[in-house]
Amino acid sequence: MAPTIDDIRDAADRLRDVAVRTPLLESSLVNERVGGRLLLKAEPLQRTGSFKFRGAYNRISRLSPEQRRRGVVAYSSGNHAQGVAYAAKLLGAPAVIVMPADAPEIKIANTRAYGAEVVTYDRNGEDREAIGRRIRDERGSTLVPPYDDPHIIAGQGTVGLELAEQLDAAKAKADVVLCCCGGGGLIAGVSTALRATLPGLEIFSVEPEGFDDTARSLAAGERLANDPEARSFCDALLAPKPGELTFSINRETLAGGFAVTEAEVADAMRVAFRDYKLVAEPGGAVALAAALAGKVDLAGRTVAAVVSGGNVDPALMAKVLAGD
């Protein structure tokens, strides 16, 4: 079930001229401050503002004409929603998105703007998976899962494929790659791509404090859940526990996992803004936060961090910037 490097290369072929080949950003000022070389894979510049478009497009592109006609359904805290909505639109499939009622306003508005129908639910009371399944059964549509699916993982893996090529073009031999982790789809794909193309580098997951289920699961050797009472402003990374398929990959490919505080994430958002001119949402900034907070040694080394998305409400960003 786990995608191979060939599956990721096939996804890259499908995404060519459809997805953005996002740039690898570097700041000489930050490099000087940290005493090493820090490179950012800038997925906020991806279509729909996050990497999620890649997996969604790869998945939906494999549906038959009849399946596309019946449409797709997805449940998401926001970025997967926008990715599915826009990919479905490009591929001619109607989309229904099940979203938490307290998701950032910009994510709900954009999902509608991409042409999807939005159904909201209470994040702390209702079961989004059950709602998604009910809509699927009623309409005969196809569920596009957020991470536990080989085509989704292969699509996200194209981030890693590009990263390997861009590191080479930048004459950068990376020692470490840091990548955010919610359900684990992005890092499963990225680490699969990097193990095949750049063997020898260490890959770490980064999660928000209170949602470090993957870090703890890696240490324990089995899937552990987060405390259901935990809260975080990293709304893109609130999956309750590692995915089954994603964890079966990540336990083989990752060197370990880190957790970062909200203060560290806010600082990373300010650095992305000031030194890279890039808008990063909280969940998108955790890997950069881990690098800046010294979770790995940067001195004399080369570290790449995936910045996964930039869909942050202007009001929240204004607060973060004012807190500088």
Added chain:
Amino acid sequence: MAPTIDDIRDAADRLRDVAVRTPLLESSLVNERVGGRLLLKAEPLQRTGSFKFRGAYNRISRLSPEQRRRGVVAYSSGNHAQGVAYAAKLLGAPAVIVMPADAPEIKIANTRAYGAEVVTYDRNGEDREAIGRRIRDERGSTLVPPYDDPHIIAGQGTVGLELAEQLDAAKAKADVVLCCCGGGGLIAGVSTALRATLPGLEIFSVEPEGFDDTARSLAAGERLANDPEARSFCDALLAPKPGELTFSINRETLAGGFAVTEAEVADAMRVAFRDYKLVAEPGGAVALAAALAGKVDLAGRTVAAVVSGGNVDPALMAKVLAGD
């Protein structure tokens, strides 16, 4: 004296692997709202956060070893300062930068961080050109002018060269290009490059209200100055009147010029943030502001806007975002 397309191609050769080939950004949501295709050339992602690095590097790279040893001096409201400071550092030349005391704090701090010596002056009382000349005479250093120099203009012109190639790669046949204008160096280089590579498209300058000297000069057929009492938060675009060399080029290459209000600029900064995930400073956002404010017809057409820089203080950006 005016640079040719060959001079711009030569600058591009020197800048290869040194400057960033900045991406051309597009948003399907914005395209849908405006009913056309709007593409942004994202120079905030350039080294030092603006296009200014290109011209500075091209200029300083032509100094002899003895000239480099004696160093360079420049006067600048901020972005040229950072561009010169970093280019000089890469090329082994000490740099002195004459900056207005009220320039954004981030620009002064970064200029120092790039290794330059900063001398401040009062923007409304002292003559920065005289200060720059005095330092040059005292130290035997070379003055790097902000715009009225063929090597500076040729370096900035590489933005236009890349834009032409990227429009072609995006299968976009542009009808109009909008570009900000302070002293006119960027648009002189860009328009020279575009006239040689994409003849037929219309190129317009965009300036802040109160500083539309180029628009008025184009209409009058002679160089006119701005009211010395005028003020604007577009700190990168406050040149008193068009440059002599730049205007001699721009009067041949431009179809006309527009002025935008501060409210239109603030709106463009929010759109850059929300829809393109790009940090744009006020002066960097004027071309996007002109497009969004309907200065040119977008319906069914393709318009490219140069976003020239992203060096905005976080506190100012917080205010702009909160004003949404």
